[in-house]
Amino acid sequence: MIEFLHVYKTYPGPVHALKNVELKIGKGEFVFLTGPSGAGKTTLFKMISAYDTATSGDVKVAGYNLQEIQDKQIPFFRRKIGVVFQDFKLLKDRTIFENVALPLLVRGDKAQSVQRRVYDVLEQVGLAHKHDQYPDFISGGEQQRTAIARAIIHQPGVLIADEPTGNLDPRLSEEIMDLLERVCSQGTTVFVATHDHEMVKRRKKRTLELKDGAIVGDTL
Ligand SMILES: Nc1ncnc2c1ncn2[C@@H]1O[C@H](COP(=O)(O)OP(=O)(O)OP(=O)(O)O)[C@@H](O)[C@H]1O
Ligand SMILES: [Mg+2]
Numbered sequence: 001m002i003e004f005l006h007v008y009k010t011y012p013g014p015v016h017a018l019k020n021v022e023l024k025i026g027k028g029e030f031v032f033l034t035g036p037s038g039a040g041k042t043t044l045f046k047m048i049s050a051y052d053t054a055t056s057g058d059v060k061v062a063g064y065n066l067q068e069i070q071d072k073q074i075p076f077f078r079r080k081i082g083v084v085f086q087d088f089k090l091l092k093d094r095t096i097f098e099n100v101a102l103p104l105l106v107r108g109d110k111a112q113s114v115q116r117r118v119y120d121v122l123e124q125v126g127l128a129h130k131h132d133q134y135p136d137f138i139s140g141g142e143q144q145r146t147a148i149a150r151a152i153i154h155q156p157g158v159l160i161a162d163e164p165t166g167n168l169d170p171r172l173s174e175e176i177m178d179l180l181e182r183v184c185s186q187g188t189t190v191f192v193a194t195h196d197h198e199m200v201k202r203r204k205k206r207t208l209e210l211k212d213g214a215i216v217g218d219t220l
Contacts, residue, residue, distance in 0.1 A: 001025055001026060001027045001029070001061070001062060001157060001158055001189040002023070002024070002025040002048060002060070002061050002158060002189065002191065003023070003024050003025075003058070003059075003060040003061075004021045004022055004023045004024075004044075004047070004057065004058070004059055004060075005022060005057055005058040005059075005060075006020055006021075006022065006056070006057040006058070007020070007021040007022075007047065007054045007056070007057035007058070007059060008020060008021075008054060008055045008056045008057055009040070009043050009047065009052075009054050009055050009213075010055045016212075016213050017040045017043040017213050018040050018043055018044060018047070018054070018213045018214075019212070019213040019214045020057075020214065021040075021044065021057070021210075021213075021214070021215055022215065023208060023215060023218075025189060025191060026189070027157070027187075027189055028184065028187050028188070028189055029184075029189055029190075029206065030180075030181060030184040030189075030190045030192075030205045030206070031190070031191050031192070031205065031206045031207070031208060032192050032193075032194060032200050032203070032205055032206070032207040032208070033045075033191060033192065033193040033194070033207075033208050033209075033210065034193070034194060034195070034197065034200060034207060034208070034209050034210070035209055035210030035211055036211065037195075039210040039211055039212065039213065040210050040212075040213040041162065041163075041193040041210055042162055042193070043213075044193075044210065045083075045160050045162050045191075045193060047059045047066065048061050048066075048081070048158070048160055048191070049078075049081060049083050049160060050064075050066050050069065050074055050077055050078070053066065053067065054066075054067060061077075061080075061081065061158060062077070062080035062081060062156075062157045062158055063080070064077045064080070079103075079107060079154055079156070080156055080157050080158065081156045081157070081158045081159070081160065082150075082151030082152050082154070082156040082158070082159040082160070082188075083151055083159075083160055083161075083162075084144070084147050084148055084151045084159065084160070084161035084162070084164045085147070085161075085162055085163075085164075086162060086163040086164065086166040086167055087167065088135070088140075088143045088144055088146070088147045088167075089147065090135040090143055090146055090147060090150075091135075092134065092135050092136055093134075094134075094135075095131065095132050095133060095134055096122070096127060096130050096131050096132070096133055096134075096135070096138070096146050097118055097122070097131040097132060099135070099146055099150055100118050100121060100122060100146060100149045100150045100153055101114050101115075101118045101153070102150065103150060103153050103154050104117060104118070104153055104154060107154070117153060118131075118149075118153065119131070121149045121152060121153050122149055124149070124182075125145040125146070125148060125149045125179060126145065127142060127145055127146060127149065130142060139172075140167055140168050140172060141168055141172035141175055141176065144164060144165075144167075144168060144172075144176050145175075145176070145179065147164075148161075148164075148176070148179055148180070148183070152183055152188065155188075156188060157188060157189060158188065158189045158190075158191070159180070159183055159184075159188050159189070159190045159191070160190075160191045160192075160193075161180060161190070161191070161192045161193070162193045163193055163194055163195065164176055164180070164192065164194075165177065165194065165196060165199070166194075166195070173196065173199065174199075177192075177199060177203065180192060181203075204220075205220075206218070206219070206220050207219055207220075
């Protein structure tokens, strides 16, 4: 589902943000990505989501070789993945329902099927009762659950989450991790970057460790 072959990313400076990264994550796996600030976690996720391209090497995700992908294919590629950020990135002038519906409306789904699917997913994340609320009027945990609902609404094969619990207290963080594990158990490959070592230890999942742009650990 996700494969990196000899991937380097160098920013102007030069900053060597990724150095010869090799990794392989299979369909339906749940994997953590850890490493200190500046290790390259967000850079690696930008390569996976095609928000940026590697300086050299191959990045393959959901059947696409992102080094060779054409700009016009990127919207189609994005339909195969879901992305969750630390700061939720919800549209504040749209309701919870509208935020979650957006990816389906953008791809041209019919209103009736959108409505059914959105209520289905809001039910899954426990937010059906907040559907007509605005993001500023719900809790941080609820905002992140909304963001996860939006990220899985189109049933992506891969879900990446960059510090999804970074702004949440420990109880809400556990709730979000439970939800991500549930998404994985339904067949989605889930890749989560986090600073929270205690949580990583408790969850007992495969963990990749980045340091100074290089993978220095791959443990279960
Ligand atoms: N657009 C950019 N231009 C130049 N340097 C960058 C850019 N983005 C990231 N970097 C540098 O690349 C390195 C890796 O950054 P990255 O954001 O991937 O780290 P991170 O592991 O996500 O850190 P954090 O835990 O703080 O989020 C850092 O040295 C950073 O300063
Ligand atoms: Mg980061």
